[in-house]
Amino acid sequence: MSTSSVSKGCFVFKPSSKKKKTLSLEDYFIRGCENAENSGTRFKLCQKLWDKIKEDTEVLQDELNRKILDSLLDFTKKCSSTRQHSDWAAKMRANEIPTAALVLGVNVPDHDMTFQVLSELLQQSVSPYVTSVQAKECGALKHLMKRVLERLMGTEVTVDDEEEEENEHTSTQLHKSVHCSLGTLCDWYNAKTKKSSSGTPGKKRGSPAKDGPQQPPVVIIFKDLEAFNPRVLQDFILICSRYIQRLPLMFIFGIATSPSTIQHMLPHSVSSLLCIELFQSLSCTQHLATVIDKLILNRHFPFKLNNKVLQVLISIFLYHDFSVKNFIKGVQLALLEHFHSQPLSVLCCKKKEALHNVMQLSPSYLERIRQLPSFKRYVEKQEPQEQINLSTDDGHLKEVCKELIKDLRRYHDGYYPVLRCLHALTSSLPRYPLGKQIRELHLICLEKNVWDNEDYLSAMKLLKMLAKDELITLLQRCLEILQLESKKLKNAQDRLEELLEKFKQLDTVAAETEPCVDECITSPVKNLGKKTDLFQLQKTLLEMNETRRSKKLSPFELLRNEALEFVDNLVKSHLSPPESMTLYEVCYYTSSATVRRHLNATPRTSIQAALSSPYYYLQNNSLKAEDGSVSNAAPDICIAYKLHLECGRLINLYDWLEAYATVVSAAEGNSPDSGDFGKVDDVKHARFIRAVSELEFLGFIKSTKQKTDHVARLTWGGC
Known part of the structure; x- marks a missing residue:
């Protein structure tokens, strides 16, 4: 590896006479693909979903910008038409x-x-x-x-x-x-x-056009x-x-x-x-909310992101660039990684196509299904004979997988409408216990059972404090969402319509028990005016407390509790996290570390890794060294970097130069007993100055006036 060091010179490599074969996108996808079997089918599915994301986001972008673009067009047309009339100077x-x-x-x-x-x-x-x-x-x-x-x-x-x-x-x-x-x-x-004007027939020169400028x-x-x-x-x-x-x-x-x-x-x-x-x-945040609503919270789109991956993409958006375009690129990256690394992604498609692909699965793919954590949990809940059949009978396993995929589709059909209903109920509550944006509620639901969250219990208490008109408005909004989003939740729609009808009938029902309740409450108070001892007073107060506890609820309170209990049951039935569903790994991408590594680069960490372990970058066997050390044959900048890690906040340049000369002398094969060992000559001095300049350019050190012939260290630690 004589060309490994850039400090030795410039080298020219003549190109090969053979022409390189141009690889297609599918070839790049298949290369290094996890389990190349069915990789062509996975590539086509990935390409189709990729094109779908691109098409939908472009349409969405046009819809969001239509208002401002129309205003700009009107402005330009107005200015252009004004110029051609006598009122141009007046304008x-x-x-x-x-x-x-x-x-x-x-x-x-x-x-x-x-x-x-x-x-x-x-x-x-x-x-x-x-x-x-x-x-x-x-x-x-x-x-x-x-x-x-x-x-x-x-x-x-x-x-x-x-x-x-x-x-x-x-x-x-x-x-x-x-x-x-x-x-x-x-x-x-x-x-x-x-x-252009002379070439237009039927128009007199100098007369303004009526149909355009x-x-x-x-x-x-x-x-x-x-x-x-x-x-x-x-x-x-x-x-x-x-x-x-x-x-x-x-x-x-x-x-x-x-x-x-x-x-x-x-x-x-x-x-x-x-x-x-x-x-x-x-605003870009409104744009992101619309994109998530149309792209992520879409039951018809088979590819899904788990809570950690979605949180990474949202964090990059909020804390780095506010770019919706880059957010969409992140979704596309997750899509590509999912189909490239997960062989069972061949089932991540529309329902009819997925059921067809199940029947085409080979024994190796069926064995992968048996190894899925969600499927293992499913098998453990079955009868002993059914467990044996699922483990040994491939035909029976395919039939069960078809039913499980249908269950997964039904889960998504109910999840997103109920999620929107819960967001409609809680997004206007004080302090937004479940988040102001629907993406915040979605992340909570993806992570764990939302009903076990303290914020959910707080939201339900706040809903019990709403006035009748406010509660009716929110329930009416939930009914509209269910009617628009899901035709399969017919029972929930009918129940919600029944509750709303009862709320409307409350005004016509007279509450005749209120005087009785008031009298029961106030009757013990009358005895407080009489002369009594401490025991009698304590008894009277206890009677008053029991009376308040036994107070009958009003018809509105009863109906309100009934409505909120219905909402609570609806949430518990449809908003369980996706990890609870069998075969969720087919549709959900879960590797947040991969997405973060690709999208949220850490250049300082990469530079430190290269300077600490040059062998992995240059592939030179002479650079192999034990952990935590750098070979004395390493490039000059690597040696200078390793030596600077052993110094404190201020580094003496002369001491640093002497240490560098000692290491380089050992690399040159000089004997430690010789008089020239560790001696600084002009060549070593020039190489050292260049290495220090490179470290300063990379931001590891800087010049300082605190001490003469010293530099200040800017970073701490290493790889």
Whole structure:
């Protein structure tokens, strides 16, 4: 392994004459797949569900953005039509540029999809002249002008730097006789619009079109306004304001933080040149709630996530990026891992297809079913003869598995409607004992029996304190959910309708027992006014307490208790955790550690592992060492890292250099008794300085002024 160290030089490896075979997605899936048998079927099922997730989320994204996108389209159409009428000057000043400030939120990874849809809609219904720019490609004004012209005109634009620096807002001769200025864009735009208007029969030149604008606007989208150089943005706006009479420009600012960003970036003299209208998109948390509601809490979608995996995905969303797009990617990763690592995922599909696949299972797959923890618990509950049949008879096992899959489907058919009912009842209670969002309640139900939770008992007590109108409203909402979500819970619907009818009849029923109760309660009090001893007083108070305990409940209280008892029984019947169901492993992905490792990377841990154990990365046998040590033949940075772990908060560079020279001398094979052993020469000194610089770049140490010739250690511990 002579090429293992990057410090030895650059090596060239000639490519093989044989052409590498291009692998398909299915080949990549099958490679390393757990139990390659039926891997093709699992790949097709995985691909189908992957496409389903992608299609549903795109439709959902369009529905969520439809309102704000329609508002933006109306704004651009209004500005474009206003320009062509005499009231243009009355609407805004002559040099003002219509600008839409689109506040999208901090979920920056999701913005690209929104801008892509917006650009397509604008090109279809408003103007063919739409372009978008990002800050990373517009570091200077000339770059911004170049990108805008190239993307609008569809031609290559090169800039003469010397002439560009003299006057950036005037025409500049380019190598291909194309001027990099808005004057060139105006000439190109006029030529384009005249050609389109002259080619349209039946219209007089100069008369405005009734069915659409003759001069469509030129829309420039700034995707990430906060990242732009303020000076570049100011100069560009100043230049555009001088051409607004000749060129119908329009800006769309993509804002991630706050609309006040415009005032912070642009002085009043520049911002006054913009006629700004604000548009606020749906918050990312609302977007996530909708995605979970439509994608995760969907009984028709066979693939499921257990509580730990779902908690990891939600935590990454809430504490890292607020990106719904990345959340969906996490679900897709879990889907891929499930079908790749779980051979029995061949049964994770629609009911009819799953029943068919059960009958096609080979003996090895049936043996895997027998080894499932949930199936073992099921077998233990059966009669001795049935246990023998399940363990030995493959045909009988297939028939039982078909029934168990049907039971799993029935469980999901009842789980999600009842979950929504419980959320409807408890989401408006004070302090939200079971969570404000349905995902919080779902996580509780996935983890354990929700009725054993203290918060559930607290929620039921609070429900008993609701007024009649509030309770009726909540029960009516539960009935609507059951009618909409599940036709199989017919008995529950009928019972709920019966309870609601009884509540409506309460007003017509007279409570005649109340005077009697009042009299019984107050009768012992009359005796308190008489002269009595301590024993008689204690007896009277005990009678009053017993009277209160034996007080009859009102008809509403009786009916309320009956309704809440019905809800409690419904919850206990349908909201048991999925681990209680047999064969739940077929549909539920449970490896949260895998998802966390792929999505929530820990670069520092990986770097420390590489520096502590270079053999596993370089595969050089000479680097093998005992646990906790590094070979003296390891790369320089590994040796320096290992030595710095033995130091305290401040590291003496000279002592560190001497220790490094001693280790390197041993690696070179010098005898410890020789005079040159451990001696620092120019080569060792240069190698040491480079290793220390690399450690400083990686963030393990930093320079300090506390002591001369010392560095401060920034991390503690190692792998």
